[in-house]
Amino acid sequence: MKLFQKKYDRSAYLLVLPYILFFLMFVAYPLVFSIVLVFHRWDIVTPMQWVGMKNFERLIHDPLFFKSVFNTLTFLLIHIPLQIIVALGFALLLNSKIRFRSFFRTIYFLPVVVSGVVVTILWQQLYSFDSGLLNKFLMIFGIPRIPWIVSPEMAMPSVAIMATWKNVGIYIIMFLVGLQNISPELYESSNMDGATRRQQFFSITLPLLNPTIVVVLILSTIGGFSLFIEPYVLTGGGPMQSTLSAVLYIYNQAFYFNHMGYAATLGFVFALVIFAVIMLQKKAVEMESNS
């Protein structure tokens, strides 16, 4: 049997050939071409025009670029803590001795499988200032109506709340899996040492869920920078560009203004920003767990 393993399997090249072709067409070519594009002005119809660093100069002076980064960070600052708290809360509830666990799990996961378009159309009604269900619900308790998506201050937080509602199901299950992987002996022995529930949560549960929290951080960050359909349908990026997301801005530059070169430059720089943010998060988590 050793014979089989020693020599090279030539047929392997045929099997991986589809990937090589795919890589050349949809990864390598676009990457190289994006480098070409960032140095050009191009409306896709007339020939490309070399502009050197002009696209980058324009980007540094473009308030909308900074606005879209700021909007994404606003989104992340609300979305990530909210997601972790809500997911962890429900995971703790589901992890205790209860009946119908799989029923609740199924319901909480429902928004995850449904298209973002559906969720956004639905929430557009919930968020409506005059006739939305959320404001009607608040009014029952005499709470004044909230301008969810009509005020520039509230619009991005509203998008973040909606995105949390849509995605939290995944993280509930992830935290639940994480909780179930914690050995019960740890709790038993700390019980004997007289630890309170609270102490157990902060010195056993939370540290051991750290890997899950890192996953939530990274996936939410990628998600935040990929935000497109929610603001596109809900607000069109408004009011006053307050929900203009990174991808929506790329889309507008490319397909409303036909600025292919500048849109590619935006994509390029956003990719660098994503890497930077994720690196920072990783560093922060490492420092946290070392201390």
Place this chain on the structure above:
Amino acid sequence: MKKIIKYVLLILGAAVFAYPFLWMFAASLKPEIEIGGFSLWSSNFSFKNYDQVFARIPIARAFLNSIIVSSVTTLSVIVFGSMIGYALARLNFLGRNLLYYLILFTMMIPFQITLIPQYVLMVKLGITDSYLALIAPTMISTLGIVMFRQFFMSIPQAFIDAARIDGCSDLKIIFAVIWPLSRPVVITVAILSFMASWNEVLWPIIVVRERTLMTLPQIVTLFTIGGQAEALLGLQLAAATLLALPIIVAYSFFQRYFIDSMVSSGVKG
């Protein structure tokens, strides 16, 4: 007492996640003036909103387009993904590690950077407004390859050796020997790829402008924001329900697979 609080919280949670969908379905059956209320029932239920949606946009055609695009994409992802995953996991060839690193590298590239050049490629190939443009860039999934590779590595060598002695080709080994042993991973990758394809909006909006080629989420999106729904909520909610229903039905049959797929892809991806 503590138990009761727990159940109250769990049920409140369930209401928060499920009620909006029930409300959407009920509202899509109501006449426009009744839609603002909380009630899930009306004595005036009818399919009028749905008739209107079918009359205004080619939504049946869009449904067919979505089925074609999602099915071909899914089939391609699992067939090519298995071939590549098998080569990486079980065969010996020069450049194998390099190829694997290349795949991991591809996974890390944010789509924001390749979006515009990929669109340009479609334009240069002259295939915008075609099924090919919708399908080609997602025909191979790097996440799929990685998941297949990982699973195939755990299959005992004896199965493969026995098949080889019988004179099986690699393709026969993959699809007749390995696949029956790898049901869970095949189903997981298939669900992930079908869902991603079914729910994708950005790419279709970019490469398809021809109404008869639009996918279901695309046409529902453009219907809602493009003014054809004339700000009539009933029509928008009916269109949204038509888009949500197939995936909710599939979910109710295969919920365990859906949940496991999404969670495992998140952990690995």
